[in-house]
Amino acid sequence: MFRLTALLTAAVVFLSVLSAQQSQTTQKPSSPYAAIPVDAAKQPNPVKSTPESLARAKKWWTIDCAMCHGANGDGKGELAKDMKIQIADFTNPDSLKDRTDGEIFYLIKNGYQDMPPEGARVKTEENWDLVNYVRSLAKPKANAEQSGQSSKN
Ligand code: HEC
CATH class of the missing domain: 1.20.5 (Single alpha-helices involved in coiled-coils or other helix-helix interfaces)
Incomplete structure (x- = not known):
């Protein structure tokens, strides 16, 4: 006992x-943006990644994103250098591989760390266009380590 x-x-x-x-x-x-609600993360992307979607997104990317993320998404934009912030290189396919489209949508809309929220500046559809655009920046890896993987991505 x-x-x-x-x-x-x-x-x-x-x-x-x-x-x-x-x-x-x-x-x-x-940070109020630290956690992404599960529902938001699971939200499927209703906008197909077509040349039209990417063209719409490019306009916003150039105005609102490239100064930090770099025109090609390598994370080396002028403003990022000025602010001395480290940003992931989106041309590396590993950078966003663990993010769902819903998570990326949420981060763009609500902001993330030093990144300001896009908020109401873009329409919902355009926010999804940006998700497609960010994904399209990844350059396929040329090395052998990837060649065994499914080519479906
Ligand atoms: C003031 C600079 C700044 C601007 C402008 C900016 N970002 Fe960011 N962004 C950041 C920082 C800092 C991070 C967090 C660090 C990281 O994730 O590499 C980030 C993170 C991200 C992420 C998440 C990466 C991850 O870790 O999963 C995405 C996606 C993204 N930004 C897309 C965009 C898009 C799209 C735009 C334009 C609508 C934009 N950003 C505008 C600075 C910026």
């Missing part, structure tokens, strides 16, 4: 330490 009580006490102490730690982390002022 004594052992059980000791065990339970230990468990209670352990749990309260855990929850204290948790409330500490939630108190930290976190």
Whole structure:
């Protein structure tokens, strides 16, 4: 009986330490854009990546994105250099491989880290065009390591 009580006490102490730690982390002022809602992440892309969609997106990319992400998406735009911010290289297919289209849509619409939200500047359809555009910047890898993979991507 004594052992059980000791065990339970230990468990209670352990749990309260855990929850204290948790409330500490939630108190930290976190970015409002840090978490992408699951529903938003799962949202399928209703706009096909056609030449028309990419052409519509290019207009916005040039005005709103290229100064940070670079015209070709390598993350080396002038403003990014001025702000000394590190931006992923979208010409590398690995950069966005773990993102769903819904997540990319959400990040463009709501902003992310040092990136301002596109918000209402673009229509919903144009925001999806931008998702297609960002994906289209990835250059296929020439090395052998990729050649075994399905070519469906
Ligand atoms: C002020 C500079 C700035 C502008 C303008 C900007 N971005 Fe970003 N963007 C960033 C930064 C900083 C990040 C976060 C760092 C990273 O992900 O590499 C980011 C991240 C992203 C990501 C997510 C990458 C990831 O980590 O999954 C996408 C997609 C993206 N930007 C697309 C766009 C598009 C499309 C536009 C134009 C509508 C745009 N950005 C405009 C700075 C900018």
